[in-house]
Amino acid sequence: MVFNMRISVLRLGHRGERDKRVTTHCALVARAFGASEIILSGERDDKVLESVKKLDKKWGGGFKIRFDANWKKVIRNFKKRGAVVHLTMYGTRLDEFKKPKKPLLVVIGAEKVPACVYKMADFNVSVGSQPHSEIAALAIFLHSLLGNKPLYAKKTGARLKIVPSPRAKIVKKV
Amino acid sequence: MVFNMRISVLRLGHRGERDKRVTTHCALVARAFGASEIILSGERDDKVLESVKKLDKKWGGGFKIRFDANWKKVIRNFKKRGAVVHLTMYGTRLDEFKKPKKPLLVVIGAEKVPACVYKMADFNVSVGSQPHSEIAALAIFLHSLLGNKPLYAKKTGARLKIVPSPRAKIVKKV
Numbered sequence: 001m002v003f004n005m006r007i008s009v010l011r012l013g014h015r016g017e018r019d020k021r022v023t024t025h026c027a028l029v030a031r032a033f034g035a036s037e038i039i040l041s042g043e044r045d046d047k048v049l050e051s052v053k054k055l056d057k058k059w060g061g062g063f064k065i066r067f068d069a070n071w072k073k074v075i076r077n078f079k080k081r082g083a084v085v086h087l088t089m090y091g092t093r094l095d096e097f098k099k100p101k102k103p104l105l106v107v108i109g110a111e112k113v114p115a116c117v118y119k120m121a122d123f124n125v126s127v128g129s130q131p132h133s134e135i136a137a138l139a140i141f142l143h144s145l146l147g148n149k150p151l152y153a154k155k156t157g158a159r160l161k162i163v164p165s166p167r168a169k170i171v172k173k174v
Numbered sequence: 175m176v177f178n179m180r181i182s183v184l185r186l187g188h189r190g191e192r193d194k195r196v197t198t199h200c201a202l203v204a205r206a207f208g209a210s211e212i213i214l215s216g217e218r219d220d221k222v223l224e225s226v227k228k229l230d231k232k233w234g235g236g237f238k239i240r241f242d243a244n245w246k247k248v249i250r251n252f253k254k255r256g257a258v259v260h261l262t263m264y265g266t267r268l269d270e271f272k273k274p275k276k277p278l279l280v281v282i283g284a285e286k287v288p289a290c291v292y293k294m295a296d297f298n299v300s301v302g303s304q305p306h307s308e309i310a311a312l313a314i315f316l317h318s319l320l321g322n323k324p325l326y327a328k329k330t331g332a333r334l335k336i337v338p339s340p341r342a343k344i345v346k347k348v
Contacts, residue, residue, distance in 0.1 A: 022195050025307035032306035059304060090336055090343040094324045118341055128325040129336040130206040130233060132313075133199035139310035140317055140324070148322045150268045150314070151302040162264055162303040167292055169264040 006082075006103040007035040007145070009138065010074055012117070013110030014042030025135045026108060027052045027065055032151065033142035035106070037064035041071035042110065060158025075120050078105040083122045087137045088113065091124035099145060106141065108134040180256075180277040181209040181319070183312065184248055186291070187284030188216035199309045200282060201226045201239055206325065207316035209280070211238035215245035216284065234332025249294050252279040257296045261311045262287065265298035273319060280315065282308040 009030040014023045023040060027048065030038045040048065044067050056063045068074050075084055082103030100122075107121060118124055127137040143150075154161050154174065163170040183204040188197045197214060201222065204212045214222065218241050230237045242248050249258055256277030274296075281295060292298055301311040317324075328335050328348065337344040 018195070021192070022199065025196065025309060028304075028306040029310045032302050032304040032310075055305060090339060090345075092338050092340050093326060118343075124340055126324075126326075126336075126338055128206050129338060130202075130325065130329070131229060132202040132206040133309050135199060135307050135309040136203045136206075136313035139307070139313055143314055143317075144322070148318070150300075151304065152267060152300075155304070162300075164266050164300055164303060165264060166266050166298055169292075171264075 007142065008078065008103070008105045009035050009038040010071060010105055010107045011038060011040050012042060012071055012107065012113060014040050014045060014048075015110065016043045016045060019110060020045065020048060022135065024048050024051060026138060028055070029135055029139045030142070031056060031061060031063040033139055034146060034151065035063075035142060037066070039071075039074055040065070040067050041069060041074070044069070058159050060155030062156060072116075072120070075105065075107070075117075078103075079120075079122070084120065085123045085125055085141075086113075086117055086121035087127060087134065087141055088118070088124050089126050089129055089131055090118075091126040094125055094127050094141065094144060097123060097125045106138065108138050110134075181316065182252065182277070182279045183209050183212040184245060184279055184281045185212060185214050185308075186216060186245055186281065186287060188214050188219060188222075189284065190217045190219060193284060194219065194222060196309065197222050198225060200312060202229070203309055203313045204316070205230060205235060205237040207313055208320060208325065209237075209316060211240070213245075213248055214239070214241050215243060215248070218243070232333050234329030236330060246290075246294070249279065249281070252277075253294075253296070258294065259297045259299055259315075260287075260291055260295035261301060261308065261315055262292070262298050263300050263303055263305055265300040268299055268301050268315065268318060271297060271299045280312065282312050284308075
């Protein structure tokens with residue numbers, strides 16, 4: 001585990017074909033920036049689940065991905081053992097956010113997030129107050145929890161590893 | 175201008191409906207994190223251009239977006255006056271990148287980036303060496319150029335402004 005606390009991500013409002021790529025990016029960012037799992041809600045989409053599972057087998061880390069239609073229950077259950085952070089352009093400033101010392105559920109939305117999410121969350125945090133992207137917001141938020149250090153560690157169980165290079169694609173089997 | 179240098183972004187390989195949302199996220203991230211323009215290549219997609227222009231009118235900043243089928247020429251022309259950074263998971267570490275004191279063109283790809291891009295770029299830089307998202311890579315890269323400070327400044331000419339809030343959506347007309 002990259003963090004000294006467990007991070008889960010909840011992606012709300014997935015809509016089939018339209019969001020397939022954006023939701024996949026959300027999952028890959030969660031994984032690459034040290035979260036241990038992502039829960040997808042909205043429409044069930046097995047293709048997204050399978051492609052992320054396949055990638056994790058190749059690149060390691062044991063990242064979990066699952067679908068749960070009942071996102072309210074996911075949030076309520078998580079609140080028994082951790083804190084819920086909703087990323088929204090309307091929230092308080094990221095640089096004023098102090099992470100509590102317990103597991104975190106990071107909630108990211110699709111276009112319209114139901115109003116009750118703002119109330120259910122323990123923190124509504126913004127990554128800038130301009131409209132941009134839940135993928136970018138998630139990346140910057142998780143990266144800031146890591147002290148803004150980029151990640152170059154090999155993940156546990158990886159079959160492949162990249163050697164950073166100025167000009168070539170160097171991928172090693174491990 | 176947020177940066178003391180001009181930043182342009184070039185998005186390669188846009189493929190119509192499939193990439194519409196991801197490319198829009200790329201453009202919005204470029205804009206929110208202080209780049210002054212994005213050039214889209216691949217398939218022409220006027221819907222993406224229009225939606226980003228509309229958003230910029232509302233939220234300010236004078237961000238430019240345009241399509242250019244000839245991305246090689248865009249890169250070659252830019253090299254006469256600035257440096258080209260290609261973001262790729264195979265590149266050198268972000269924390270080892272020293273920004274040159276001239277305008278930057280940040281190149282981000284779609285799934286497959288032609289091999290010549292690695293050669294045409296002055297720098298191939300990775301944001302972590304795990305597969306994730308060009309949207310996240312662009313956000314983290316631009317954010318790191320800003321010293322990892324999140325952006326809460328109102329943009330020039332904005333009609334709307336958000337007041338950060340722990341619980342409510344506060345949008346003011348300006």
